[in-house]
Each structure stands twice: as structure tokens, then as C-alpha cells.
Amino acid sequence: MLALVTGAAGFIGSHLTDRLVADGHEVIGVDDLSSGRNVRPGVELWEMDVADPALVERAAVRRPEVICHLAAQVSVRASVSDPLADARINVLGTANVLEAARAAGGRKVVFTSSCAVYGVPDALPVPADAELRPASPYAASKVSGEVYAAMYRQLHGIDFTTLTLANVYGPRQTPEGEAGVVSIFTDALLSGRPTKVYGDGTQTRDYVYVLDVVDAFARAAGEAGGGRRLNVGTGLQTTDRDLHTLVAEAAGAPDDPEFAPPRLGDLPAMAVDPR
Structure with a gap:
């Protein structure tokens, strides 16, 4: 399987890249190296911003079978102080990744979300089908990404799974x-x-170990998603x-x-x- 991982040089993305390579898959990493430089030797690195239109062009040529989308602006505080910068990376970047999936032939996408989308829930632990109540621009951008993915599934048949992560x-x-x-x-x-x-x-x-998160990504990448949202945490x-x-x-x-x-x-x- 040819997998494309955005945010491949970062914290979770680099561990996922290690796992996919160990499982025998070919991996393309997409990263601008702004928040990490953990690039595994032998991985094909596309050094670019996740919102760069060139991502779509290159995906159309290489045609990855699955895209694991981890590249993001992840600071709630930064999103509050500069919501436009947050939206450029998290909303425009996600739309660009979905366009890349479409250009690659309507492939599978594993989208990374955050438990921040639940806001202040009615009960804990919060189930994956709970109402989404984003309380920050960061959380809103993650909700937007999931809505975009659902729309691409409906319009273009792109399969996706949303993994909603606890604190990794x-x-x-x-x-x-x-x-x-x-x-x-x-x-x-x-x-x-x-x-x-x-x-x-x-x-x-809710604290969850990074290798447990990587296991969830590896499983989601190899299975039909059907547009499901899955929580990844301990409860x-x-x-x-x-x-x-x-x-x-x-x-x-x-x-x-x-x-x-x-x-x-x-x-x-x-x-x-x-x-």
C-alpha cells in the first residue's frame, strides 16, 4: 500500500510513518518541517505547506491509496489570537488534502480530529456520537474538516474515518x-x-500514549471507514x-x-x- 502522511515529521506523524514502514508499506511524507524534523530515512518527503496546491498535482501523479491527514495548527491559544491563520492551515489545508485524495482517484482519508470538538459535554466520558460544541477556533476548524470530509464522501465517493484524539x-x-x-x-x-x-x-x-494512537491510525488506514467518527483515548x-x-x-x-x-x-x- 502506498500511504501519504501529512505532518509526517511531527510528533504523531513520525511515529505513524515508522509503523507503516515497519508494516511493509511505502510512505510519502508531507511536512513543511515547521514543528518537527523526525523524517525517517528512506521515506519520500514532500517538503511543503499542507495548503500548497502542488500537493494535489503530485498526488494525482503518485496516486496514494490512503492519506492520513495529521498536519495541523494544534494550539487552542494560537487559534484564539489568530483564527485566520488557524483556518488557513486547518480548514484550507484539509480541503486541499481532500482535493489531493480526489485527484489520486477517490482514495481513503483518515482525518485527525480532537476531543476539543465536544466542548463541554453533558457527560463524561463523551461518546463518539455526542453533539459537537466547539468552544475555540481550533475546535471549530476540526469540526469544519469533518464536515468537508463528509461532503467529499457524498459528492466524490471518498471514504474517510475521523479519529478524535484525546490528549496524546x-x-x-x-x-x-x-x-x-x-x-x-x-x-x-x-x-x-x-x-x-x-x-x-x-x-x-484524558491521556493516551502515542503508540496506541498510531495503532488506531494503522487499523483505520486498512479498513473501510464509512464516514465514521471514532474516539481514541482511555475514558x-x-x-x-x-x-x-x-x-x-x-x-x-x-x-x-x-x-x-x-x-x-x-x-x-x-x-x-x-x-
Whole structure:
């Protein structure tokens, strides 16, 4: 199978590329190398922005059988401060990927979404068929991507699966941005720098290991999607304060974070039902 992975040099995308190659597949990686340079030797790299129209032209020639779309602007805070930049990457970029799939012959797409699309749900863990209530431009852009994918399925017969991810952690995650809380705490505590918890520490997240996420992508890439949305998480909630304690103990560092006001767009609690 020839697979095209957008965001292939980033945190999750590089692990997915490793997995697909190990499974015997040929992989084309698409990445502008702005948030990672984890490029596996032997992988065909197209160094470009995900919204570049040249992606469509090259996909028409190479005709990948599946596109795993992970390239994205992933910061809620950045999306609030510059929603147009967020939309350019996440909305226009996704539309460009879907056009690439159409140019390649109506192939399968695995679309990466976020549990942020659920907003403040009625109950936790939130099921995959819950109402979407985006509370930030980032979340809205992910909802838009799923709507675009459904439209391309209806108009052009492109099969797709949406994987709605909880808070992913693991090797190669950078401490930049606000999404990688585990790596942010780990990097700061190992370096002896102060740490910061936003809110009173009771905010909860659902943490899922990156290789478990990669397994979900590998399975979705090889199966008919039918336009389904699937949650990828554990269904378990961990408070920011408890996470800080766990990381501090593992790092042998003091467990005394600074507390700061909650950030605009942050959700008070989240866990997804993976069933």
C-alpha cells in the first residue's frame, strides 16, 4: 500500500510513518518541517505547506491509496489570537488534502480530529456520537474538516474515518505550545525550571500514549471507514494537579507548581469513550 502522511515529521506523524514502514508499506511524507524534523530515512518527503496546491498535482501523479491527514495548527491559544491563520492551515489545508485524495482517484482519508470538538459535554466520558460544541477556533476548524470530509464522501465517493484524539503523550513530543502537558511538565521539572498550572488544578484530561494512537491510525488506514467518527483515548480523567505530582515524583523534583488564571478556550474536563 502506498500511504501519504501529512505532518509526517511531527510528533504523531513520525511515529505513524515508522509503523507503516515497519508494516511493509511505502510512505510519502508531507511536512513543511515547521514543528518537527523526525523524517525517517528512506521515506519520500514532500517538503511543503499542507495548503500548497502542488500537493494535489503530485498526488494525482503518485496516486496514494490512503492519506492520513495529521498536519495541523494544534494550539487552542494560537487559534484564539489568530483564527485566520488557524483556518488557513486547518480548514484550507484539509480541503486541499481532500482535493489531493480526489485527484489520486477517490482514495481513503483518515482525518485527525480532537476531543476539543465536544466542548463541554453533558457527560463524561463523551461518546463518539455526542453533539459537537466547539468552544475555540481550533475546535471549530476540526469540526469544519469533518464536515468537508463528509461532503467529499457524498459528492466524490471518498471514504474517510475521523479519529478524535484525546490528549496524546509520548516520545518526540515537544514542550512548545499548550497541548503537550506531559512533555511541558517533564521538560521543565528535569531542567529545574518553574512549572505552571492554569486554573486551580482540577481541570481534567484524558491521556493516551502515542503508540496506541498510531495503532488506531494503522487499523483505520486498512479498513473501510464509512464516514465514521471514532474516539481514541482511555475514558479516564486525570487532573492537571495529579499529573504534575506524578511527573514531579518521576523526575525527583519538587511538586510546587505556580497557579495561573485559566486560559481562554480551555475546557474544564474531558475524557472520551473509546468504545
